[in-house]
Amino acid sequence: MNALLEVDRVTRRFSGLTAVNDVSFTIGESEILGLIGPNGAGKTTLVSLISGTLEPSVGGIRFQGQALTGVPAYRRARLGIGRTFQIMQPFPGLSVLDNVAVGALFGHGGASGNLASARDKARSALEFVGLGKFISQRAESLGGPGRKRLELAKALAMQPTLLLCDEVMAGLTPVEVDEVVALLRRVRDRGISVLVIEHVMKAIRELSDRLLVLHHGEKIADGKPDAVLSDTTVIEAYLGRRRS
Numbered sequence: 001m002n003a004l005l006e007v008d009r010v011t012r013r014f015s016g017l018t019a020v021n022d023v024s025f026t027i028g029e030s031e032i033l034g035l036i037g038p039n040g041a042g043k044t045t046l047v048s049l050i051s052g053t054l055e056p057s058v059g060g061i062r063f064q065g066q067a068l069t070g071v072p073a074y075r076r077a078r079l080g081i082g083r084t085f086q087i088m089q090p091f092p093g094l095s096v097l098d099n100v101a102v103g104a105l106f107g108h109g110g111a112s113g114n115l116a117s118a119r120d121k122a123r124s125a126l127e128f129v130g131l132g133k134f135i136s137q138r139a140e141s142l143g144g145p146g147r148k149r150l151e152l153a154k155a156l157a158m159q160p161t162l163l164l165c166d167e168v169m170a171g172l173t174p175v176e177v178d179e180v181v182a183l184l185r186r187v188r189d190r191g192i193s194v195l196v197i198e199h200v201m202k203a204i205r206e207l208s209d210r211l212l213v214l215h216h217g218e219k220i221a222d223g224k225p226d227a228v229l230s231d232t233t234v235i236e237a238y239l240g241r242r243r244s
Contacts, residue, residue: 004029004193005050005162010059012045019045021217022059027162032184032194034208034225036201038237042217043197044086047164050195051083052076063162077107082160084151086167086197090139097122097135100153107158118157125157129183145176149183156187163187165196169203181207205229213237 003026012020020042027033035043048054050061052073061068063079071079082103091099100122101115126132129149134142142150148168155163165184169177181203184194198204204211204225211228213221215237221228228234 002029003027004031004064005195006062007046007050008060008062010046010049010056010061012042012049012054013057019217020049020056020214023214023217023219024059025212025219025222027193027195030188030191030193032188032196032207032209034204034211035195035197035214036199036204036211037214041214043214044166045217046214047083047166047195047197050162051081051164074106077158077160080159080161081164082107082155082158082162083164084155084166084168086170088144088147088151090142090147090150092138092140094139095135096126096131096137096139096142096150099139099150100125100157103154104157104159107160121157121159122153125153128156128186129153130179144171148172148180152183160192162193162195165194165198167197167199169198169200177203201229 005027007023007025010020010023011018023046037043045054049056052068052071063081068076091102097119101118104118104121123135126135129152131146131149131153134146139150152168169180172180177200184196184207188194196207208225210223211225212219213228213234220237221231221234
Protein backbone atom coordinates (compact mmCIF):
# COMPACT_ATOMS: atom_id res chain seq x y z
CA MET A 1 0.00 0.00 0.00
CA ASN A 2 1.37 3.42 -0.98
CA ALA A 3 1.85 5.94 1.83
CA LEU A 4 -0.39 8.98 1.45
CA LEU A 5 0.83 10.60 4.68
CA GLU A 6 4.20 10.11 6.37
CA VAL A 7 4.79 11.42 9.88
CA ASP A 8 8.49 11.23 10.76
CA ARG A 9 9.64 11.51 14.40
CA VAL A 10 7.35 14.44 15.16
CA THR A 11 7.58 16.22 18.50
CA ARG A 12 5.55 19.18 19.72
CA ARG A 13 6.44 21.10 22.87
CA PHE A 14 4.46 23.82 24.65
CA SER A 15 6.90 25.61 26.97
CA GLY A 16 7.89 22.85 29.41
CA LEU A 17 5.23 20.37 28.28
CA THR A 18 5.85 17.81 25.54
CA ALA A 19 2.43 17.03 24.05
CA VAL A 20 3.67 14.75 21.25
CA ASN A 21 7.03 13.01 21.50
CA ASP A 22 8.96 11.37 18.63
CA VAL A 23 5.91 9.92 16.84
CA SER A 24 6.24 8.23 13.45
CA PHE A 25 3.59 6.49 11.35
CA THR A 26 2.08 6.39 7.88
CA ILE A 27 -1.43 6.36 6.42
CA GLY A 28 -1.99 4.47 3.19
CA GLU A 29 -4.26 5.26 0.31
CA SER A 30 -7.94 4.43 1.09
CA GLU A 31 -6.98 3.36 4.62
CA ILE A 32 -8.85 4.04 7.86
CA LEU A 33 -6.46 4.59 10.77
CA GLY A 34 -7.96 4.77 14.25
CA LEU A 35 -6.15 7.01 16.74
CA ILE A 36 -6.84 6.16 20.37
CA GLY A 37 -5.42 6.89 23.81
CA PRO A 38 -6.39 8.34 27.19
CA ASN A 39 -7.51 11.95 27.52
CA GLY A 40 -4.45 14.18 27.28
CA ALA A 41 -2.46 11.64 25.25
CA GLY A 42 -1.76 14.14 22.45
CA LYS A 43 -4.28 12.92 19.87
CA THR A 44 -5.82 16.29 18.92
CA THR A 45 -2.37 17.91 18.98
CA LEU A 46 -1.18 15.32 16.47
CA VAL A 47 -4.15 16.01 14.18
CA SER A 48 -3.44 19.75 14.45
CA LEU A 49 0.17 19.12 13.40
CA ILE A 50 -1.04 17.28 10.31
CA SER A 51 -3.69 19.86 9.40
CA GLY A 52 -1.31 22.78 9.93
CA THR A 53 -2.92 24.65 12.82
CA LEU A 54 0.24 23.74 14.75
CA GLU A 55 3.81 23.17 13.56
CA PRO A 56 6.14 20.46 14.94
CA SER A 57 8.95 21.50 17.26
CA VAL A 58 10.99 18.65 15.74
CA GLY A 59 10.36 16.21 12.90
CA GLY A 60 8.61 16.31 9.55
CA ILE A 61 5.36 15.45 7.79
CA ARG A 62 4.97 14.56 4.12
CA PHE A 63 1.67 14.40 2.20
CA GLN A 64 1.66 12.76 -1.22
CA GLY A 65 5.42 13.06 -1.15
CA GLN A 66 5.42 16.80 -0.43
CA ALA A 67 7.03 18.15 2.74
CA LEU A 68 4.53 20.18 4.77
CA THR A 69 7.03 22.15 6.86
CA GLY A 70 5.94 25.80 6.80
CA VAL A 71 2.84 25.09 4.68
CA PRO A 72 -0.11 26.93 6.33
CA ALA A 73 -3.40 25.21 7.14
CA TYR A 74 -5.36 26.78 4.27
CA ARG A 75 -2.81 25.53 1.73
CA ARG A 76 -2.87 22.05 3.25
CA ALA A 77 -6.64 22.09 2.86
CA ARG A 78 -6.22 22.88 -0.84
CA LEU A 79 -3.69 20.06 -1.14
CA GLY A 80 -6.41 17.69 0.07
CA ILE A 81 -6.28 17.55 3.90
CA GLY A 82 -9.68 18.11 5.53
CA ARG A 83 -10.59 17.88 9.20
CA THR A 84 -13.48 18.00 11.62
CA PHE A 85 -13.26 19.62 15.05
CA GLN A 86 -14.14 18.12 18.41
CA ILE A 87 -15.80 21.39 19.47
CA MET A 88 -18.54 22.04 16.91
CA GLN A 89 -18.90 25.72 16.07
CA PRO A 90 -21.16 26.37 13.07
CA PHE A 91 -21.00 29.83 11.55
CA PRO A 92 -23.91 31.65 13.26
CA GLY A 93 -26.53 33.28 11.09
CA LEU A 94 -25.65 31.20 8.04
CA SER A 95 -27.76 28.39 6.62
CA VAL A 96 -26.64 24.78 6.77
CA LEU A 97 -25.92 25.03 3.04
CA ASP A 98 -23.72 28.12 3.33
CA ASN A 99 -21.85 26.71 6.35
CA VAL A 100 -20.77 23.83 4.15
CA ALA A 101 -20.15 26.09 1.14
CA VAL A 102 -17.52 27.91 3.22
CA GLY A 103 -15.68 24.59 3.51
CA ALA A 104 -15.92 24.08 -0.23
CA LEU A 105 -14.46 27.54 -0.89
CA PHE A 106 -11.41 26.83 1.25
CA GLY A 107 -10.82 23.24 0.18
CA HIS A 108 -9.24 21.47 -2.75
CA GLY A 109 -10.21 23.25 -5.95
CA GLY A 110 -11.85 26.13 -4.07
CA ALA A 111 -9.31 28.81 -4.90
CA SER A 112 -11.49 30.22 -7.69
CA GLY A 113 -13.97 31.59 -5.13
CA ASN A 114 -16.94 30.51 -7.25
CA LEU A 115 -19.88 30.57 -4.81
CA ALA A 116 -22.29 28.72 -7.12
CA SER A 117 -19.82 25.87 -7.53
CA ALA A 118 -19.17 25.84 -3.76
CA ARG A 119 -22.90 25.55 -3.07
CA ASP A 120 -23.18 22.65 -5.51
CA LYS A 121 -20.40 20.84 -3.66
CA ALA A 122 -22.11 21.69 -0.37
CA ARG A 123 -25.43 20.21 -1.52
CA SER A 124 -23.68 17.01 -2.57
CA ALA A 125 -21.87 16.73 0.77
CA LEU A 126 -25.05 17.40 2.75
CA GLU A 127 -26.98 14.74 0.83
CA PHE A 128 -24.12 12.31 1.44
CA VAL A 129 -24.18 12.79 5.24
CA GLY A 130 -27.99 12.77 5.45
CA LEU A 131 -28.63 16.48 5.99
CA GLY A 132 -30.08 17.27 2.57
CA LYS A 133 -33.50 18.23 3.92
CA PHE A 134 -31.98 20.76 6.34
CA ILE A 135 -30.07 22.92 3.85
CA SER A 136 -32.21 26.02 4.39
CA GLN A 137 -32.15 25.91 8.20
CA ARG A 138 -29.75 28.01 10.21
CA ALA A 139 -26.86 25.81 11.23
CA GLU A 140 -27.12 26.70 14.93
CA SER A 141 -30.62 25.18 15.00
CA LEU A 142 -29.20 21.67 14.50
CA GLY A 143 -28.93 19.38 17.51
CA GLY A 144 -25.75 17.57 18.56
CA PRO A 145 -25.98 14.65 16.10
CA GLY A 146 -26.86 17.05 13.27
CA ARG A 147 -23.89 19.25 14.09
CA LYS A 148 -21.60 16.20 13.99
CA ARG A 149 -22.84 15.47 10.48
CA LEU A 150 -22.47 19.14 9.57
CA GLU A 151 -18.79 18.98 10.60
CA LEU A 152 -18.36 15.97 8.34
CA ALA A 153 -20.14 17.70 5.47
CA LYS A 154 -17.95 20.81 5.79
CA ALA A 155 -14.82 18.66 5.65
CA LEU A 156 -16.08 16.53 2.76
CA ALA A 157 -17.06 19.60 0.73
CA MET A 158 -13.35 20.49 0.77
CA GLN A 159 -12.87 17.40 -1.44
CA PRO A 160 -10.10 15.92 0.69
CA THR A 161 -7.84 13.01 -0.10
CA LEU A 162 -7.23 12.66 3.66
CA LEU A 163 -10.00 13.26 6.20
CA LEU A 164 -9.06 13.88 9.85
CA CYS A 165 -11.99 13.20 12.23
CA ASP A 166 -11.81 14.28 15.88
CA GLU A 167 -14.38 12.37 17.97
CA VAL A 168 -17.24 12.49 15.47
CA MET A 169 -19.08 9.80 17.49
CA ALA A 170 -18.79 11.35 20.95
CA GLY A 171 -22.16 11.74 22.68
CA LEU A 172 -24.11 9.77 20.07
CA THR A 173 -26.49 6.90 20.76
CA PRO A 174 -25.45 3.36 19.71
CA VAL A 175 -27.70 3.59 16.64
CA GLU A 176 -26.20 6.97 15.69
CA VAL A 177 -22.69 5.56 16.19
CA ASP A 178 -23.46 2.70 13.80
CA GLU A 179 -24.71 5.23 11.24
CA VAL A 180 -21.49 7.24 11.46
CA VAL A 181 -19.38 4.07 11.14
CA ALA A 182 -21.29 3.20 7.96
CA LEU A 183 -20.87 6.77 6.71
CA LEU A 184 -17.08 6.74 7.23
CA ARG A 185 -16.85 3.43 5.40
CA ARG A 186 -18.65 5.06 2.47
CA VAL A 187 -16.12 7.92 2.66
CA ARG A 188 -13.28 5.39 2.36
CA ASP A 189 -15.11 3.71 -0.53
CA ARG A 190 -14.76 7.04 -2.36
CA GLY A 191 -10.98 6.63 -2.16
CA ILE A 192 -10.52 9.00 0.79
CA SER A 193 -8.15 7.97 3.57
CA VAL A 194 -9.44 8.60 7.09
CA LEU A 195 -7.73 9.21 10.42
CA VAL A 196 -10.31 9.04 13.20
CA ILE A 197 -9.89 9.86 16.89
CA GLU A 198 -12.42 7.95 18.94
CA HIS A 199 -13.14 6.54 22.41
CA VAL A 200 -15.99 4.21 21.40
CA MET A 201 -14.02 0.96 21.30
CA LYS A 202 -16.63 -1.20 19.56
CA ALA A 203 -16.90 1.33 16.74
CA ILE A 204 -13.18 1.92 16.36
CA ARG A 205 -12.46 -1.82 16.25
CA GLU A 206 -15.08 -2.38 13.54
CA LEU A 207 -14.12 0.67 11.50
CA SER A 208 -10.33 0.77 11.47
CA ASP A 209 -7.87 -1.07 9.26
CA ARG A 210 -5.16 -0.19 11.78
CA LEU A 211 -4.98 1.38 15.22
CA LEU A 212 -2.37 3.83 16.49
CA VAL A 213 -2.22 4.29 20.25
CA LEU A 214 -0.75 7.33 22.03
CA HIS A 215 0.04 7.53 25.74
CA HIS A 216 1.67 10.60 27.33
CA GLY A 217 2.37 11.85 23.80
CA GLU A 218 4.27 8.72 22.72
CA LYS A 219 3.31 5.95 20.32
CA ILE A 220 2.90 2.70 22.24
CA ALA A 221 1.22 0.54 19.57
CA ASP A 222 0.49 0.50 15.84
CA GLY A 223 -1.15 -2.46 14.13
CA LYS A 224 -4.28 -4.45 13.40
CA PRO A 225 -7.14 -3.64 15.81
CA ASP A 226 -7.46 -7.08 17.43
CA ALA A 227 -3.72 -7.30 18.06
CA VAL A 228 -3.49 -3.74 19.42
CA LEU A 229 -6.53 -4.03 21.69
CA SER A 230 -5.20 -7.25 23.22
CA ASP A 231 -1.73 -5.78 23.85
CA THR A 232 -1.02 -5.66 27.59
CA THR A 233 0.67 -2.25 27.33
CA VAL A 234 -2.42 -0.79 25.66
CA ILE A 235 -4.77 -2.43 28.16
CA GLU A 236 -2.80 -1.02 31.10
CA ALA A 237 -2.47 2.45 29.59
CA TYR A 238 -5.98 2.87 28.25
CA LEU A 239 -8.50 0.04 28.16
CA GLY A 240 -8.03 -0.86 31.79
CA ARG A 241 -9.20 2.62 32.78
CA ARG A 242 -12.04 3.18 30.38
CA ARG A 243 -14.19 0.90 28.25
CA SER A 244 -16.90 2.01 25.81
